[in-house]
Amino acid sequence: MSLFGGRRGQNSTVGLDIGNHTLKIVKLRHQKGNYFLEAAGIKELPKGTIEDGEIKKRDALIDSITQIVNQCDPSIREVVFSMGGHGIISDKVTFKIEDDGNADELILWEASQRSPFDADDITLDYKILRRFPDTGEAEVLLVAAKNHVMQNYLDLIYDAALVPVIVDVDAFAITNSYALECAGLSDMGTVALLNIGHSVTSLTFIKDGIYHSTRDISTAGEFFNRILQRNLGISNEDAVLALRGKTAGVDMSQVKQSVGYAAEELSSGIDLAFSYYKSSEKTDSIDKMVLSGGGAYMPSLAQFLESRHQTRVQVSNPLAHVSYNKNLFGSTDVESIGALLTVAVGLALRKPGQ
Numbered sequence: 001m002s003l004f005g006g007r008r009g010q011n012s013t014v015g016l017d018i019g020n021h022t023l024k025i026v027k028l029r030h031q032k033g034n035y036f037l038e039a040a041g042i043k044e045l046p047k048g049t050i051e052d053g054e055i056k057k058r059d060a061l062i063d064s065i066t067q068i069v070n071q072c073d074p075s076i077r078e079v080v081f082s083m084g085g086h087g088i089i090s091d092k093v094t095f096k097i098e099d100d101g102n103a104d105e106l107i108l109w110e111a112s113q114r115s116p117f118d119a120d121d122i123t124l125d126y127k128i129l130r131r132f133p134d135t136g137e138a139e140v141l142l143v144a145a146k147n148h149v150m151q152n153y154l155d156l157i158y159d160a161a162l163v164p165v166i167v168d169v170d171a172f173a174i175t176n177s178y179a180l181e182c183a184g185l186s187d188m189g190t191v192a193l194l195n196i197g198h199s200v201t202s203l204t205f206i207k208d209g210i211y212h213s214t215r216d217i218s219t220a221g222e223f224f225n226r227i228l229q230r231n232l233g234i235s236n237e238d239a240v241l242a243l244r245g246k247t248a249g250v251d252m253s254q255v256k257q258s259v260g261y262a263a264e265e266l267s268s269g270i271d272l273a274f275s276y277y278k279s280s281e282k283t284d285s286i287d288k289m290v291l292s293g294g295g296a297y298m299p300s301l302a303q304f305l306e307s308r309h310q311t312r313v314q315v316s317n318p319l320a321h322v323s324y325n326k327n328l329f330g331s332t333d334v335e336s337i338g339a340l341l342t343v344a345v346g347l348a349l350r351k352p353g354q
Contacts, residue, residue, distance in 0.1 A: 012038060015173070015347025016065070016081040016162075018153075020050045021198035021221070021294065023068050026344040027076065028322065030351060035180070037324035039072040042340055052199060055152065065160040080166040080347040083145065083153055088169055090143045092129070092213070097138050103128075111142040121147050129210055141211065143169065166350050170195065171204045171214040173346030174292060177318040178206065180349060189287035190277070193316075194270070194305075195342065196295025198222055201266065203273045207281065215276060217269030219262070221295040227262040228255065243298050256300040263304045270309065285311075292316035292342035318345035 011031075017024040027039040045064055049057045069076050093110060097103050111124045122144045129139045150167060157164040174193050190212075193204040201220045205212040221243070228239040232254055241247070242255050274286055289311055291302060296315045306313040316339045329337075 013348045013350055014039075014076050014079045015344040015349075016079040016157075017170075017173075017341075017344040017347060018050070018061075018065075018081060019045075019197060019294075019343075020053065020200075021045060022340070023064055024341055024344040025068050025072055025076075025079075026341055026348045027073055028345070028348040035322045035349070037319065037322050037328065039076070040324075040328065040341060040344075041068045041072040042337065043068040043071075055156065058156065062156060062160045065157075065162070069160070069162070076162070078163045078165045079157065080168055080350050081153065081157060081164055082168045082170050082173055082343060082347055083150060088143065088145050088149075090141060090169070090171075090214070092139060092141055094132075094137050094139045096136050107140055107142070110140075111144060123147055123150060166347075168347055168350065170343050171202060172211065173343045173349075174202075174204055175206060175211050175346070176349045177292075177342045177346035178290060178316070179209070180322075180345070181316065181318055181320050183321050190281075190283065190285065192270075192274070192277075192286050192289045192311075194289055194291050196220055196266075196291065196293040196298075198294060201269070201293075201295070203270060205277050212281075213277065215273040217266065217273065219266040219269050221293075221298075223265065224259060224262045224295065224298060228258050231258040231261070243295075245297060245299055247299075252299065259298050259300055260304050263301055263308070267305065267308050270305075274309070288312045288314070290314055290316050292318075292339045294340055296339035297336065315339050316342045318342045 012027055012029045014025065014027045022045060023043045025039070025041045026037065029036040029038050043064055046057065046060045049060050049064070055061055095110065097106060107126045108124050111126060125143050127141045129141055131138045145167070154164055174195055178191070178193055188208050191206040193206065195202045195204070198221045201217040202214055203217060204214045224243055225236065225239045228234065228242055229236060232250060234242070234250065238250065242250050247255055278284060286309070289305060289309065291313065295301070302313045302315060317335065318341055319334060319338050322345070
């Protein structure tokens with residue numbers, strides 16, 4: 001199974017985002033550079049189904065995948081899915097490729113020399129990010145996936161009566177989604193894509209429209225939830241609702257104060273990631289931060305991060321340039337859930353032959 005493999009002869013692509021807390025699915029029809037949303041769904045997983053990327057309740061996960069597919073579009077068979085960041089490492093390297101005829105062999109050999117895993121235990125792939133014609137060099141993104149981790153996910157997808165056609169990585173899916181959101185006009189400078197999940201937050205750097213690197217931060221939605229429970233003396237369920245802005249019976253000022261307290265911990269991780277990026281690129285500026293994932297809508301979080309890190313902060317809107325029938329979402333305000341679909345949209349953007 002190729003990490004960057006392509007699909008040919010298909011007009012629609014289905015992205016399946018298997019998170020620690022929820023499943024997200026998106027079916028996009030590709031129409032000569034335009035996209036139409038044919039189906040979408042979000043489903044919470046039973047508690048303890050996945051913990052820190054490890055599948056604990058396999059049958060429950062298979063049942064949940066089957067349910068969300070049947071609810072959205074029972075005809076779905078082929079899916080693009082992501083392994084998240086678990087069992088995956090990536091690295092960028094620049095070297096000469098004198099003859100495109102042997103690019104595969106040269107690049108994959110280089111990848112095998114750099115991976116800390118045993119070459120027999122991994123699947124290697126690569127993507128050329130950009131070429132430098134003057135020097136004959138290319139900047140290449142190398143990716144290695146542990147075979148046993150990838151095989152566990154592949155078996156899971158097959159057992160859910162689906163066919164996995166591409167394996168992707170969250171960071172790359174988020175990058176693709178942001179590129180669409182920019183309508184092809186990639187921002188120059190540095191954009192930090194902050195995906196706040198249930199148990200981990202990832203920070204992906206885009207420099208001049210090209211993927212640069214990704215760092216993981218341990219502070220995520222679960223931490224904010226615990227802080228709210230402790231500070232406000234409320235249940236897990238009420239904390240979840242409060243973090244979604246549904247604060248019936250809860251003092252909003254206390255919610256915002258607790259979010260700010262927890263956000264300071266998140267910002268410490270962001271500071272470390274920013275320092276790493278700035279030192280490697282010899283720059284002092286981060287031009288914009290874009291929030292995605294379930295934590296993107298936490299009350300006052302965007303404002304806090306904007307003030308704390310002195311940069312523009314906005315919430316991701318992966319459907320900004322996707323057409324869809326508004327009845328697809330019923331009475332739900334799309335702008336209140338769009339950021340949760342960022343990875344799934346990025347997966348569904350994988351085009352035939354890409």
